[in-house]
Amino acid sequence: MTAILYPVAANAELAMAGPLGHAAREREAVGVAGEAVVFTTDPTGPAFATREAGAAAYGAALDEPWRRLTEQILPGQKAPHAEPVMADGRRWPAPAGAPPRTAWRLMVSYWRIATAERPIETPQARRARRERQALDSETVRAMAQAPLRPIEPQQPLDIGLFETRLPEAPHIVVPDE
Numbered sequence: 001m002t003a004i005l006y007p008v009a010a011n012a013e014l015a016m017a018g019p020l021g022h023a024a025r026e027r028e029a030v031g032v033a034g035e036a037v038v039f040t041t042d043p044t045g046p047a048f049a050t051r052e053a054g055a056a057a058y059g060a061a062l063d064e065p066w067r068r069l070t071e072q073i074l075p076g077q078k079a080p081h082a083e084p085v086m087a088d089g090r091r092w093p094a095p096a097g098a099p100p101r102t103a104w105r106l107m108v109s110y111w112r113i114a115t116a117e118r119p120i121e122t123p124q125a126r127r128a129r130r131e132r133q134a135l136d137s138e139t140v141r142a143m144a145q146a147p148l149r150p151i152e153p154q155q156p157l158d159i160g161l162f163e164t165r166l167p168e169a170p171h172i173v174v175p176d177e
Contacts, residue, residue, distance in 0.1 A: 004065050008032045008111040012044035015110035016061070029111035036114040041145045043072070047103035054104040066109040073100045 007019030008029045023029035029037040048054035054069045061067055077100040084091055125143050128135060135143075159165065164176040 006039070006066050006110050007108075008037060008113070010113050012042040012108040012110065015108050016044060016067075019110070023111055026111070033111070033113050037111040038114050039109070040112045040142070041107050041109040042112075043070075043105040044108050045106045047072075047074075047105050049103065051104050054106065058106060061106075068107050069104050070107045071102045072105055073102055077101060 003024035005022035005024055006029070007015040008021050008023055009015035009019040021032035023032050026037060026039070045058075048057065048069075051069055051071070055062060058067075058069070062069065082092055082095070085093055087093070128143070159173050162176050163173050166172045166174060
């Protein structure tokens with residue numbers, strides 16, 4: 001399996017038009033950018049009424065795995081919250097009113113240069129929940145879209161599941177039967 005090479009750029013428009021380079025991992029992206037980077041997914045371009053209209057407009061650009069069309073609720077609308085109830089054998093009530101209006105936008109995943117235009121650094125979700133931090137909706141959305149980050153760096157595996165070290169030479173790993 002090959003790694004996805006994400007563009008390294010200051011914003012989503014530059015990631016589409018002319019990125020500084022492409023990188024699969026953060027350390028590679030730092031090498032391309034020459035400074036700190038943050039992995040992010042941002043919308044770019046116009047909104048389309050249907051998925052087909054967006055696919056027709058972008059065409060072959062959607063062949064890259066770091067570009068995709070997603071449906072979003074248009075700004076200024078609120079989705080009604082439904083409380084679960086058990087009535088007539090159904091857990092959720094029938095939706096009230098018309099569903100919110102949506103549009104299709106191009107979402108670009110890329111390595112954003114941290115000092116460029118939006119230096120938002122989301123807290124780790126686990127730590128924010130434990131500390132009961134008050135978070136605004138944009139930070140929660142950024143946390144949900146960010147890749148998972150470990151609490152501490154993962155240590156390399158010493159040996160595999162069916163391998164063992166020789167007692168007389170602990171630096172040698174041999175298969176275990």
